[in-house]
Amino acid sequence: MFTFLLVIHAIVAAALVTVILMQRSEGGGLTSSGSPSGLMSARGAADFLTRATSVLAGAFILLSILLAFLAANRNATSVDTSLQRRAPAAAAAPAPTGQDALSDAARNAAAAAAPAQADNGVPLAR
Secondary structure, eight states: HHHHHHHHHHHHHHHHHHHHHOOOOOOOTOOOOHHHSSGSSHHHHHHHHHHHHHHHHHHHHHHHHHHHHHHHHOOOSSSSTTTTTOOOSSTTTTOOOHHHHHHHHHHHHHHHHSSSSSSOOOOOOO
């Protein structure tokens, strides 16, 4: 449901930007010369674009509030939940003894402290 509403929100946002950019500038903008015989100079088209802008703006605001409410009430404790599904790898291996235990513990601590690096120095995604 959340993803569906997010896609609808993006479509409404794109339509709102398009409708706003199609409207004739009231103040003249950068150019003051405009053709009065253009398609957008008709009063009916201007009324339609104004009405479409207000409807799309209202839909955008309502979808924004709804998406914020749904995001706040999700059961996720973190934004990135991809690492929570991964099982710990250390639990599957048998516990080493003696000198091997010390070197393995040091290696595991160093591996946990430093992020995985690719050859070019960019951290790898886990």
